[in-house]
Amino acid sequence: MVSRVIPVQSFDLVLFGATGDLAKRKILPSLYHRFQAGQFGGECRVIGTSRSTLSTAEFREAVSVALKDFGGAEDGKELAGFLELVDYVPVDARGDGGWGDLKKQLRDDATRAFYLSVGPSLFGSIAGRLKESGIATEDSRIVVEKPFGHDLASAQELNRDLRAAFEEHQIYRIDHYLGKETVQNLMALRFANSLFEPLWNSTHIDHVQITVAESISVEGRGEYYDNSGAMRDMVQNHLMQLLCLTAMEPPSRFSPNAVRDEKVKVIESLETVPNSDIVRGQYSAGADHAGYLEHANNPASRTESFVAMKVQVSNWRWAGTPFYLRTGKCLRKRVSEIAVYFRDPPHNIFPGIDPATGNVLVIRLQPDEGITLHTTIKDPGPGGMRLTGAKLDMTFADTLSAQEQPQDAYERLIMDVIRGDQTLFMRGDEVEAAWAWADPIIAGWDSGRFAPHPYDPGSSGPEEALLLPHRDNRHWRRLGG
Numbered sequence: 001m002v003s004r005v006i007p008v009q010s011f012d013l014v015l016f017g018a019t020g021d022l023a024k025r026k027i028l029p030s031l032y033h034r035f036q037a038g039q040f041g042g043e044c045r046v047i048g049t050s051r052s053t054l055s056t057a058e059f060r061e062a063v064s065v066a067l068k069d070f071g072g073a074e075d076g077k078e079l080a081g082f083l084e085l086v087d088y089v090p091v092d093a094r095g096d097g098g099w100g101d102l103k104k105q106l107r108d109d110a111t112r113a114f115y116l117s118v119g120p121s122l123f124g125s126i127a128g129r130l131k132e133s134g135i136a137t138e139d140s141r142i143v144v145e146k147p148f149g150h151d152l153a154s155a156q157e158l159n160r161d162l163r164a165a166f167e168e169h170q171i172y173r174i175d176h177y178l179g180k181e182t183v184q185n186l187m188a189l190r191f192a193n194s195l196f197e198p199l200w201n202s203t204h205i206d207h208v209q210i211t212v213a214e215s216i217s218v219e220g221r222g223e224y225y226d227n228s229g230a231m232r233d234m235v236q237n238h239l240m241q242l243l244c245l246t247a248m249e250p251p252s253r254f255s256p257n258a259v260r261d262e263k264v265k266v267i268e269s270l271e272t273v274p275n276s277d278i279v280r281g282q283y284s285a286g287a288d289h290a291g292y293l294e295h296a297n298n299p300a301s302r303t304e305s306f307v308a309m310k311v312q313v314s315n316w317r318w319a320g321t322p323f324y325l326r327t328g329k330c331l332r333k334r335v336s337e338i339a340v341y342f343r344d345p346p347h348n349i350f351p352g353i354d355p356a357t358g359n360v361l362v363i364r365l366q367p368d369e370g371i372t373l374h375t376t377i378k379d380p381g382p383g384g385m386r387l388t389g390a391k392l393d394m395t396f397a398d399t400l401s402a403q404e405q406p407q408d409a410y411e412r413l414i415m416d417v418i419r420g421d422q423t424l425f426m427r428g429d430e431v432e433a434a435w436a437w438a439d440p441i442i443a444g445w446d447s448g449r450f451a452p453h454p455y456d457p458g459s460s461g462p463e464e465a466l467l468l469p470h471r472d473n474r475h476w477r478r479l480g481g
């Protein structure tokens, strides 16, 4: 396969929160990798801003360290070339200082992108000042990170603040799961092949499992996490996006609003999940591992670090086909996948033979991005008719050459911002619909009656979570296959 790098137009990317963790770990390395790949077309510049009074030379030094630590950079012409494109202007996001200096730095003939790698409490103030100072033009883009609100009311307020200064077509709300290669491949698989689509409904699909399991704990992020929990941190956004792309109707074309219209319809078809269809968990301390309560620094916390639930999509296509979702920290493996279980054949012509575990299509997001179709075949060799499982496996790493290995999600998303393509970003009404679904579920937990179940670090989550599909004569896929 031949990968094509299409250079983007000349841009000025202003990075608010330029000395923060996300900037160092993800945003700056992603920009550097796209620069290395030759994707910076005309003159492109990255202007860091934060409250710190750094000189450009000091900021470049900090960027250089970050790129070496997190972007695989080494001293040499390439790194020096990138650093020349980097500038720094101290700006007070809540005050008046620095905005005039920032304005002077920007060019009239380059696309302007403002990347807000800051907490949501600053979105409104920064957006407003960009507009008042005349820095934001009609063609500018503004990029905001999650968490996009804490509930429906706060998300609506953020949307109001952003829309007071920018039009919806200028606002890029990031959910980095949408930038992952396999997530987009899900759309290609469904809508560029005619093989699966006729089967993609409740007549042929028994159920779907969406798993995003992480082995890391919340250590170091305890304070943020304890106010969110797995539902707000992962389900309302990342798992919701995976569910939408799996369940949505074919859009009329692959354009931002056509795709997002279909996703909103899925979210609006979701039923409120009763507490009887939800299991929350919290990891306990292990022999050599602190527990959640210690990591969160809150001995009385009832926040969930794990959640599993059975979700019903009430529409013509999916009625009667449940979607089981689960996500958690400190689990035995890092696995993100969507497993589509097709129904058993209507009649078994092989009586007395153990059913093999076929009929499952697994779309793996990480690790080992790829797609596997589990089929049932004859056990090879003599001895009569026996059945066994066989996998038709497409691991992308085997199909692509070294230069074509999937990019980090942020690389793709930032280049899409510059190109002005919103397909892989969440629209305001989409985020609000997702909160409108999540809010009543979370409100049921806040009553304090549903404490999370403890689970061992390194396990597959609380025992109670196993019962969720068991009740329906189904079982979770083992974490890691």
Ligand code: BG6
Pocket: 146, 214, 233, 336
């Ligand atoms: C973030 C969550 O949005 O996604 C984290 O806040 C989580 O808690 C992370 O660890 C997972 O992302 P990835 O790309 O590592 O699966």
